Amino acid sequence: MAVTLRQVADEAGVSIATVSLVLAGRGDRYRDETCVRVRAAAERLGYRPNASARFMQRGRFGIVGLLNPVDHRLGTLPHGMVEGATRALERHDRYLLLVRLERSRLLEGPVPAVLAERMTDGFLVNLHLRVRAEEEAAVDRLGVPCVWLNHKRGDACVHPDDEGAGRLLAERLLAAGHRRLAWADCSYGDDPDPEHYSALDRRQGFIAACAAAGAPCQVRLTRGWTPAERRVPWALDWLRQGEDRPTAIATGNEDSAVTVATAALSLGLRVGADLALATIHNQPVFAGGRLIPTALVPVEAVGERAVELLLARIDGREDGPAPGPVPFAFDAGAGIAQPG
Amino acid sequence: MAVTLRQVADEAGVSIATVSLVLAGRGDRYRDETCVRVRAAAERLGYRPNASARFMQRGRFGIVGLLNPVDHRLGTLPHGMVEGATRALERHDRYLLLVRLERSRLLEGPVPAVLAERMTDGFLVNLHLRVRAEEEAAVDRLGVPCVWLNHKRGDACVHPDDEGAGRLLAERLLAAGHRRLAWADCSYGDDPDPEHYSALDRRQGFIAACAAAGAPCQVRLTRGWTPAERRVPWALDWLRQGEDRPTAIATGNEDSAVTVATAALSLGLRVGADLALATIHNQPVFAGGRLIPTALVPVEAVGERAVELLLARIDGREDGPAPGPVPFAFDAGAGIAQPG
DNA sequence: CTGAAAGCGCTAACAG
C-alpha cells in the first residue's frame, strides 16, 4: 500500500494537517525544526501525494483528454500536435490523456469509460475528417469544455491556415521568377469532398494567388484517391509533355511531391535545378535527392494554441489565445530553383 | 458544479447508496421501479461518476503514464506503439497519460508533478536512447511498476527482435537467389555507439545470416551520422562501381533505403528490377517508385505487450506475456527482384 | 428491499 499523509504524520510525531501544510510549502507558520522533521519523515518513507484525493478536493483533475479516432488511416496521432499540446499543458501542470475512439461508438455507444465518467477537465477533439453534426452534438453532450482540432467550427476550434499555405507557395515560386506554374495532387486527386478540407483549401489558395499575380496555373489531379503504384506512371505521362511543361510544381502533400520528384528524376530532370518543386508538410520534404521548399504545417502551434484555448475555457478565463487560423512557416530547403 | 450522486439521490427520492448500487449495475436487490426511477433521474440530470472519487476508494487510478523524452529527435512519439498500448489499455478500461520528460530533469529535478505525485498506476518508459544507470535508478525510485520500451533491461522491458529483422532480410534475399549482397547505412553509419542498439543489432543479424549461408556481404557505412544532402552523393560513388555491384542491398532504416533508391534511379537502375532493395521500417517503404520489401518493426505489438506486462505487474498477476524480443513481420511490397 | 454510516487521502477552516 502506498505511503499516506497519516503515516508520515505518525513517523514525524505531528498531525496530518501539519504534514500537509509543510509539504505544500506553506509551513511558514511552523517551527523550522518541525518542518525539517516532517520533510525528513516524508523523504524516509518515500511519500508521494495521492493526486486523486487532491483532485477530489479541488474539483479538478488536472487532466485533459485527447479524443483520437481509430477508424481511419489519417486518424493517427500527429506527433507535433501532441508535442505542442503536452508542452503547453506542462506549463500549467496539467497532463494529456489519450483516448482512442471508434467514431461509430460516439453515436451508438458504448463509449469508453473516460467519456462516460468524469475524469478529465476537458477534451481536445481530433475527429477532424468529415465531421457530422450528430458527432458534434455528441461531443457537446459530454458536458465538459472541448476544443476541436483541424476542424472549422465556430470559435471552439483551432486549425492551420491551409489556404494561406497554398498562397505562400505560389508567392515564393512567383518571387523566384516562375511564370509557368502547376498544382499537382495524386493522393486525394480531384475528390470534391476529400476526407479533409485542407486538400481543397491549399489548392484554392495556390490557384487564387497565381490568378492574382496573372500567372497561368495548370492543375493536375488524379481521379480521386490513387494507390501508390499508379502515381508515378501518372506523373510520368504528364511530365513528358515537353514544351509546355511547367517550370515550377507545387503539391499539397508529401506523397504527391515525392511522386513528382521520382517521375522527374527518371526523366532526367534534376529537381531543384531543371524543375522547381515545392510542397506542404509537417517537416521539410526530402524528394528528388534534396530537401525541397516546404510550407510547414504548424502542428505544434496548433496543439499549443488549442490547449491554451481549452484551459482558458476550463478556468473560465477570457484571456485565451486570439482566434483565427494558425499561419504556416516556410522552409526553403536546398533553395528554390530559378526558371529555365 | 458537476452533478453528484447525492443530487441524483434527492431527485429520485432514494438514498445515495441506492443510486450507487443501481448505477453500478448491482441493483438486483432493488425493486424494478426503484431502478427505473434512479436511472431516469441520473439521465435527466446528466450524471457522470467522478473518477477521482472512485479511484480514491479503490486505491487505483486506472491510468498508466508514458514517459517520453523531449531532448532528442528520436524521442518522438512512436505512433504505432501508442496505438498498440492504448488499444491494450482500453481492453482493461485503463488510459494512457502522456508525460514529456526532459531527461536531465530525471536526475536533477524538478520533475513534472505527475512523477512527484501519485497519479498513475505505473509507467511505460520510453527513454530508450543510451540509457544511463542513474536514469534506471531514478525510474526505479518512482515506486510504481515500470516497463521499459525498446531498451534491454532484465525482464522489465519489451523490445523488437532487431537482430532477427536483419536475419529476416538476408534470408528473403538469399531465397530469391541473390549471392552478392550488401548492407548499407548512411544514416547512423559506422557509429560504434549509435543512439540505439537496434542499428547494430540489425546489421549484425544481416551479416550473420549471410555468413551462415556462405554468401559474401559488402558492408557500406558512412562515417557516423550523415546529413541528408551528403547521402545521395555517397551512394552514387558506391553504386558506380560496376561489375562488383551487389544485386541486392539491404538497409536498416528508411532514410538509407530512400537514399540508395534515389542514387540507383539517377544511375538508370530500376529498383526492384535491376537492383533488389529491402529495408526495415514501421511500414512498407516507398522508394524508387515502388513499395520495397520491408521488415516491419512490430511497434504495435511492442506497445500491446508492454501494457500487458505492466498491468500484470500492477495487478500482481503472474500471467503476463511471455518474455523475449518481439518478432518482425515482413511485407514483400511490390516483390523481391531476382538477381541478374 | 432500502438507508445509515464508515472511510478512501487530502485540504482548509477553525480552535486552541
Added chain:
DNA sequence: CTGTTAGCGCTTTCAG
C-alpha cells in the same frame, strides 16, 4: 505554533 474537524464524491458493509 499546532491539532481538530468537516467535508470532497463515492463504495461498501451492516442494520433495519
